[in-house]
Amino acid sequence: MAETPYAPSRIRALPSWLLGRAAARGHRLVADALAAEGMRMMHHAVLSGVAELGPLSQAELGRTLGIDPKDMVAIVNDLQKDGLVTRTPDPKDRRKNAIEISADGRRRLRRTQQLGDEANAELTAALTPDEREQLIALLTRIALPVE
Amino acid sequence: MAETPYAPSRIRALPSWLLGRAAARGHRLVADALAAEGMRMMHHAVLSGVAELGPLSQAELGRTLGIDPKDMVAIVNDLQKDGLVTRTPDPKDRRKNAIEISADGRRRLRRTQQLGDEANAELTAALTPDEREQLIALLTRIALPVE
DNA sequence: TGGTTATCGTTGGGGGACCCAATGAAGCCC
C-alpha cells in the first residue's frame, strides 16, 4: 500500500482528532468482524443490552446505550425479524414494548461477543493489559457529558 | 431531564464502544465551537495542515490527514470560496493543485485553533494534565493501523 | 521511443452513526 507520510501536524495532537481516528479504526475492526455473522455494531450492542438487563422497553434500552429512539425502532425491527428478540406489548404499561432475548438471540450473542472481543483485542494489540485498562478508565471519564 | 440509568453493560467496557462515545462527544464539542466561525472540523483540519505543511497537493493533504479525496475536493472548494486558501495548478506537475493558505486563512486559523483548543480542554476537563497526556499517548498508539 | 503503469483531481453512489421535531396512544400527578 502507499506510504502515508503522516508528517507532524498540530491537529493530530488534539484528543478530539485522535479520538475520531481511533474510534474509526475500532468501528472498522468490530464492524468487519460482526459482518461475518450478519450483524452490525448497534445490533450487537442492543442484543447485549437486552441479554443483560432482561426484558425492558425500547426507551430504557436507548437510554442505557445512548441510542436514538428512531434508530432503536429499526434495530429492534431487524433483531425481531431474525428471531433474536421478541417484542411484546407490556401488559403493565401498554405504551411500552417488552423486548426480550430469545434462545437464538443468546446463541448469536455468544458468537458476536467473541468476535467483538477479538476485534477489540486487535484494536488494542499495541497496548499492554495494564495500558488497556488505563485507556478504558480514561475514556470512561470523558465519554459522558458532565451533567 | 430524565435520569439515565446507565446500568452496567458489557458493551460499555469495550474500548471500541468507549471510543465511539468519547469521539462523538469530542466531535460535538469541537463542531459546535467551530460553528461560531462558520467552520467544520474537516475544514479546520485541512486549513491547519496547509498552514503547517506549506503549499502541497490535495492528495498529499488527504494522506497526512486521512481524508478521502472526494471529501477533500468539497473542503478545498469551500475554503477557496471563502478566500482562505488558494488553489493553483502546479507547474511542475500539471495533475496537481498547489494548495496554499492565504492571509485571511491564517487569521481564521488563529481563531479556530483557539476554539478547537478550548473545546478539547472541555472534553478533557475531568482529567489532570498528566492523565490527558497519557490519553493522548495511548490513543496515538492505537489510532494508526499496524502497517 | 513507445507502451504500460501509476497518480491526481474530480464525479458518482452509498452506508453508518448521530441528532431533532412531531405525532397518537397511553400513563401519571394533582
Add this chain to the structure above:
DNA sequence: GGGCTTCATTGGGTCCCCCAACGATAACCA
C-alpha cells in the same frame, strides 16, 4: 378530570467514511 409526561413510531437532516470510475498527466522501463 385535565395537564403534563412518556412511549413507540415516522420523517427529515448532517457528518464522516469508503469504493469505483474517469480523463488527464506523469513516471517507469524495456
